[in-house]
Structure formats: C-alpha cells, structure tokens
Amino acid sequence: MAGPGLASRFQRRFLAARQLRSFPWPELEQNLQTSPDSSLLVDILHKTILHPLCVKYPPSTKYRRCFLTELIKKHESTAAEPLDELYDTLADILNEEESTHCYKNYLLPRGECVTLSENVAIISGGTTGLVTWDAAFHLAEWAMEASEVFSNRTVLELGSGIGFTGIAICKTCNPKTYIFSDYHPCVLKQLTENIRLNGFVLEPEATQRTPTESQGQEAEAGNYQTTKLIVAELDWGSVTEKQLLDLQPDVIIAADVVYDPEIIVALVGMLQKLSTFRADRKVPEVYIAFTIRNPDTYHLFQAELDKVGIRWQIIPAHSNSIFFYDMQPNVTILQLFI
Structure with a gap:
C-alpha cells in the first residue's frame, strides 16, 4: 500500500x-x-x-x-x-517539438498555484533573471510565515526576476501595493507576462505594454484583486532619491541579488539613498535573501553595509517547507536597518 x-x-x-x-x-x-x-x-x-x-x-x-x-x-x-x-x-x-520556454507550477498551502513561464537555459538574453533561484523560494516561504510584515503594506521588490516571490506574496500575504522591479528589458517583459498569467491586473500606467486579457489559471482574479500591482524599471546605479520617495515603500525585499561586487556597490548605494526617508516618514523595513556561493562576496556585502552605517541581523530560519527547491544551509535572510 x-x-x-x-x-x-x-x-x-x-x-x-x-x-x-x-x-x-x-x-x-x-x-x-x-x-x-x-x-x-x-x-x-x-x-x-x-x-x-x-x-x-x-x-x-x-x-x-x-x-x-x-x-x-x-x-x-x-x-x-x-x-x-x-x-x-x-x-x-x-512527437512534440522542444521549446526554449517551459512552465513551472508551484502549489501554495491554500490550494492556489504560482505558474511561471521560464527560459530553459540558466543564462539567456544576457541575463540570469529568466529563471527562479533558490533564495526566491526561501524568501517566499518566510514571507508566508511572517505575513504580518506584508499585510496591507506597500512592498517594493528589487530584482524581481520572473516574479515568483512577488506573485506568491500577493496570493498569500495581502499587501496593499506590490511593486515588482527589475532593469533588463527581457526580464521585465517575462515578469509582466507571468503576473498576467497568474490572473493579476497591472496598473495600466505602470507598464508600457498594452493591457491584454489575462490568460492565467485564475483569469477571473482581476474581479476580486485587492492588491495594487506595479511593474517598475529600476536602475540601481542611476535611480534618484525622488524616484524612490515616489514609490513610498513600507517594506523592501530582494532575493539573490548579492552575487557580484559591482551589483553589491550599486545596491548598497541605493539603500543609502532610501535612508533619506528618515526626514519625513518612517524608514522602510528591508529584507535581503541570498545564497552564499562565495564567502568573499558575502563579506564584501557586509563591509559595504558597515561602510555606510547600515546595521544588519540574520533572520532565524523559518519552519515552512512548501517548495521543493534544493535547500542549502547557506541560504539566509538578512534584515537591514537603513
């Protein structure tokens, strides 16, 4: 049996x-x-x-x-x-022909599903953003366990990739506004398609694509959608304090964005700009999930944070085990105090 x-x-x-x-x-x-x-x-x-x-x-x-x-x-x-x-x-x-794209369907605890169109290759179109990395699953699992961090709040996700973490949070944590962001055009296109694939309606002024009828497994989701969804093009190196202020995030998250020294410097520089929120409103909470592939890169990230006075602490491991990703002991989440 x-x-x-x-x-x-x-x-x-x-x-x-x-x-x-x-x-x-x-x-x-x-x-x-x-x-x-x-x-x-x-x-x-x-x-x-x-x-x-x-x-x-x-x-x-x-x-x-x-x-x-x-x-x-x-x-x-x-x-x-x-x-x-x-x-x-x-x-x-x-008898089928191979395709460069495929779908992955991730079942959520309450019966919903996150469906993603991904590229078969890890690196495609000059970017690693067209697949979902382990830290994104780790961050989504933690978010479901700590849903009060996101409920009825404005969330800005940096480096959203093809959208797994954000779509999962929107389906389970009830944020007021969720801002997906990335920079590479191919990633932004795939991200927008995946959001619509899951039945969500985007703010029309936030994307250059003409809104199309949702083809997702929850095509009717727009009828009861309470979260405002936005896709934003965000270049960490050139974004201004005013642009960040206009987004007005309560919470900022990112997954697997700490892997390259140049990117780390740009990320920390942008986080430093966010500290200007202190002048007139509450500073955002920041959570960064990543896989420590190279200890030197991780230590550089810590050193750059220390250099600009951003304190950090490790979030305790969560007990959720929802997604069957290749769990590694060096996947962690840092909370940053900007």
Missing part, C-alpha cells in the same frame, strides 16, 4: 519541474514490489503529466520525457501487466 500522499509528493515535485533525483523513487519501487497492480502508477500519471495544470502549462518536453521514461522503467521492473496509458502518453510527448 502506498505511503500517505506518495502520488501527491510526486505531483508537487513534477509540477514545479524539480530535479528527478529528488523524487521518492525508492518508495515507489517498494510499493510496486509489494502491490504490483497499476492503480498507483495511474494515479501518479494523472497527478503529473495528465494533470490539467500540466496539460495547459507543461514543463519542458525533455523533462516530461525523462520523467515518463523513469516511471515506465519502474513499472516494467514489476510483474504488473503493461499499462497502455503510459506508452500512449510517452508517444504523444515524443
């Missing part, structure tokens, strides 16, 4: 296109050996490749092909009768 939620664990990993080695294959093999009927495999197939979300917003063709091939191997290693549905589904996938 399958352990509790085995098919659902396959589903969450598959819809988010996590690495195949992270799936509970040994548990599946054990179940198939003790109970070699096809019901569990059929359940997994319908919760993954044949799930309505996957049919409408599929992971890459290669990913689906590799997953199904592995599933067929597990089935063939048992004494069960051949399962035509597995082979028919694989034949359909083999």
Whole structure:
C-alpha cells in the first residue's frame, strides 16, 4: 500500500519541474514490489503529466520525457501487466517539438498555484533573471510565515526576476501595493507576462505594454484583486532619491541579488539613498535573501553595509517547507536597518 500522499509528493515535485533525483523513487519501487497492480502508477500519471495544470502549462518536453521514461522503467521492473496509458502518453510527448520556454507550477498551502513561464537555459538574453533561484523560494516561504510584515503594506521588490516571490506574496500575504522591479528589458517583459498569467491586473500606467486579457489559471482574479500591482524599471546605479520617495515603500525585499561586487556597490548605494526617508516618514523595513556561493562576496556585502552605517541581523530560519527547491544551509535572510 502506498505511503500517505506518495502520488501527491510526486505531483508537487513534477509540477514545479524539480530535479528527478529528488523524487521518492525508492518508495515507489517498494510499493510496486509489494502491490504490483497499476492503480498507483495511474494515479501518479494523472497527478503529473495528465494533470490539467500540466496539460495547459507543461514543463519542458525533455523533462516530461525523462520523467515518463523513469516511471515506465519502474513499472516494467514489476510483474504488473503493461499499462497502455503510459506508452500512449510517452508517444504523444515524443512527437512534440522542444521549446526554449517551459512552465513551472508551484502549489501554495491554500490550494492556489504560482505558474511561471521560464527560459530553459540558466543564462539567456544576457541575463540570469529568466529563471527562479533558490533564495526566491526561501524568501517566499518566510514571507508566508511572517505575513504580518506584508499585510496591507506597500512592498517594493528589487530584482524581481520572473516574479515568483512577488506573485506568491500577493496570493498569500495581502499587501496593499506590490511593486515588482527589475532593469533588463527581457526580464521585465517575462515578469509582466507571468503576473498576467497568474490572473493579476497591472496598473495600466505602470507598464508600457498594452493591457491584454489575462490568460492565467485564475483569469477571473482581476474581479476580486485587492492588491495594487506595479511593474517598475529600476536602475540601481542611476535611480534618484525622488524616484524612490515616489514609490513610498513600507517594506523592501530582494532575493539573490548579492552575487557580484559591482551589483553589491550599486545596491548598497541605493539603500543609502532610501535612508533619506528618515526626514519625513518612517524608514522602510528591508529584507535581503541570498545564497552564499562565495564567502568573499558575502563579506564584501557586509563591509559595504558597515561602510555606510547600515546595521544588519540574520533572520532565524523559518519552519515552512512548501517548495521543493534544493535547500542549502547557506541560504539566509538578512534584515537591514537603513
């Protein structure tokens, strides 16, 4: 008999296109050996490749092909009768053409979903912003646990990338206004598409694109949307105090923006400009999530913060484990006091 939620664990990993080695294959093999009927495999197939979300917003063709091939191997290693549905589904996938774009679907605790269109390559169009990095998942999980930080407040996200963290926060934390920001044109285009894909309506004056009818899995979301959403082009090196003041953020967040010395200097310079808020209004709360890939880069960030008098503290690890990202002990969140 399958352990509790085995098919659902396959589903969450598959819809988010996590690495195949992270799936509970040994548990599946054990179940198939003790109970070699096809019901569990059929359940997994319908919760993954044949799930309505996957049919409408599929992971890459290669990913689906590799997953199904592995599933067929597990089935063939048992004494069960051949399962035509597995082979028919694989034949359909083999006839598809590869695309440079794919979808990932992240299930949220209350049943909602964040659907993202991503680029298959890690670096595309001269930017790393067209995929979702681990710190973005880490920040979103913490935000859901600390939703009072965001509820009914204006949030500015720096380096939003393709939008995962912001869309998740907008769906779960009820901010008053959420300002997505980035600089690279390709990223801004993909970001805008992903926001609309998830059923949100953007402030029309905040984006140069003509508003289009939402095609997302929650196309009706605009009917009950309470959060004001804005996409802003923000160049950290040239942004002025007035531009930042006009945004009027209560909370500022960023994920995986501390990875390059030049970017760190620009980021800290912009945070320093934000300290001018002290004159006439409450200074924003700032939370930066990042993966420490290079200790020297992390120490440079700390040194640049110290140089301009920005204090910081590490946010304690959260207990939420919602997204099946490649959790590493060196993913952390700093709160900055500007």
